[in-house]
Amino acid sequence: FDRSTPIEISLIERIEKLLPENILELLKTIGEKADNLNYRAYMIGGIVRDLVIGRQNDDIDIVVEGDGIYFAKLLANSLGGSVRVHEKFGTATWKHLSGLKIDITSARTEYYEYPSALPTVEMSSLREDLLRRDFTINAMALQINKSNFGKLIDFFHGYKDIDEKKVKILYNLSFVEDPTRILRAVRFEQRFGFEMDKQTLELAQISVDKISSTSKPRLAHELNKLLMEENPVEAICRLQELGVLNYLVGPNNFDIETIQLLERFKVFVDEVTFSTESENSCNEQLWICYLAILFFKQENGLQLVKDFALNNEHLHIVDEIYHLVTSEQALSDEIQLGNLHKLLKKFKKEAIICFAILKNLPEVKTKLIKTYLIARMAIPKLIDGRELKALNIPPSPLFSKILLEIECAYLNKDIFTKKDALRFVKNEYL
Numbered sequence: 001f002d003r004s005t006p007i008e009i010s011l012i013e014r015i016e017k018l019l020p021e022n023i024l025e026l027l028k029t030i031g032e033k034a035d036n037l038n039y040r041a042y043m044i045g046g047i048v049r050d051l052v053i054g055r056q057n058d059d060i061d062i063v064v065e066g067d068g069i070y071f072a073k074l075l076a077n078s079l080g081g082s083v084r085v086h087e088k089f090g091t092a093t094w095k096h097l098s099g100l101k102i103d104i105t106s107a108r109t110e111y112y113e114y115p116s117a118l119p120t121v122e123m124s125s126l127r128e129d130l131l132r133r134d135f136t137i138n139a140m141a142l143q144i145n146k147s148n149f150g151k152l153i154d155f156f157h158g159y160k161d162i163d164e165k166k167v168k169i170l171y172n173l174s175f176v177e178d179p180t181r182i183l184r185a186v187r188f189e190q191r192f193g194f195e196m197d198k199q200t201l202e203l204a205q206i207s208v209d210k211i212s213s214t215s216k217p218r219l220a221h222e223l224n225k226l227l228m229e230e231n232p233v234e235a236i237c238r239l240q241e242l243g244v245l246n247y248l249v250g251p252n253n254f255d256i257e258t259i260q261l262l263e264r265f266k267v268f269v270d271e272v273t274f275s276t277e278s279e280n281s282c283n284e285q286l287w288i289c290y291l292a293i294l295f296f297k298q299e300n301g302l303q304l305v306k307d308f309a310l311n312n313e314h315l316h317i318v319d320e321i322y323h324l325v326t327s328e329q330a331l332s333d334e335i336q337l338g339n340l341h342k343l344l345k346k347f348k349k350e351a352i353i354c355f356a357i358l359k360n361l362p363e364v365k366t367k368l369i370k371t372y373l374i375a376r377m378a379i380p381k382l383i384d385g386r387e388l389k390a391l392n393i394p395p396s397p398l399f400s401k402i403l404l405e406i407e408c409a410y411l412n413k414d415i416f417t418k419k420d421a422l423r424f425v426k427n428e429y430l
């Protein structure tokens with residue numbers, strides 16, 4: 001895999017074309033500050049890959065051959081902004097005054113005390129820093145020192161692999177050392193339309209069993225990223241093809257029916273989202289809903305999914321799904337939207353969709369829920385707490401009850417305007 005002298009190509013024209021002027025200037029300034037310290041400084045990782053591919057990316061990671069934390073502090077002192085130091089990893093994040101965050105590290109090697117452990121950090125040079133990365137396409141550096149600004153340094157043929165649309169590991173034990181890289185490989189395959197090369201694919205297939213001894217938070221971190229990509233269902237099918245799901249969800253828990261549920265979930269979410277929100281809106285909770293569908297067939301499946309939650313919101317959405325699928329509430333086909341609102345207002349959109357799919361609700365009910373979700377996102381705030389106070393209703397839990405009743409009446413088309421809402425309150429509560 002290896003070469004000791006890197007291929008060096010100037011990417012200056014591409015950088016000038018793809019990076020915004022202010023970022024370009026900032027990078028040049030950082031390069032000059034590094035020159036003053038006699039440090040070599042490079043951009044590394046995803047941004048370099050994306051510049052080579054020709055995609056925009058403003059997630060800037062910088063490696064210096066020197067003391068990264070000291071360098072980050074020096075940048076903040078001379079150019080403004082603040083620094084957060086992550087002592088354990090020997091890294092720092094410099095938050096520039098513009099709000100841009102730049103991660104700065106010392107060129108280093110991470111060695112693994114045992115497979116699937118978090119890496120321990122040690123100082124070393126650029127080549128070794130790059131060698132500990134996941135794939136050749138992510139293991140290129142782009143120098144930012146003044147005299148070599150924009151020089152691509154490519155030890156492992158990442159440039160060629162991008163050209164050939166290949167995802168390739170850097171050494172044979174890569175997946176054994178870190179099985180989450182299998183999930184990462186699938187992510188890059190899907191995102192860029194690349195494929196693992198033959199050897200990488202074979203090694204991934206041989207190493208899938210290591211997934212079961214990898215910590216849930218580490219897997220969750222990568223599953224989160226993978227399932228938030230554009231085609232989560234295809235990604236899941238690829239995981240199945242590689243044998244990953246046997247070790248993630250258990251053997252025999254994935255079949256054509258699960259694929260159909262996943263696809264129906266995606267279509268449902270897209271229909272509700274695109275008719276109500278801007279196209280770019282991205283929902284942070286969706287990925288865990290895909291996991292919920294994947295695990296649902298297993299006994300206690302939804303409880304198992306909770307082990308993958310990365311924050312309270314993820315936990316909460318799984319609880320909501322659990323509550324909805326286990327509650328006895330039968331929805332009548334004729335239920336009015338306002339009454340549906342009383343039942344479902346407190347649940348998140350994604351949990352409700354997940355429930356509809358997992359319960360395999362008939363077409364009429366699915367349509368009803370879709371109409372409700374679209375309508376509920378467009379409910380206007382006809383009156384607020386201040387206006388209730390002005391009507392001499394003292395602040396109390398009654399407030400939220402009244403506001404809910406107003407929303408329900410609006411959905412039932414009983415009221416339409418502020419005037420209607422005020423009349424409604426006077427009639428019902430005064």
Ligand code: ATP
Nearest residue numbers: 044045046047059132133134135138139178180181
């Ligand atoms: P994205 O465009 O999705 O942010 P990225 O490549 O920047 O993709 P990150 O997960 O943010 O992805 O990782 C940043 C860099 O850190 C990668 O480009 C890769 O070089 C390295 N990296 C991340 N995770 C691993 C890993 N498990 N093993 C080795 N290298 C990794």
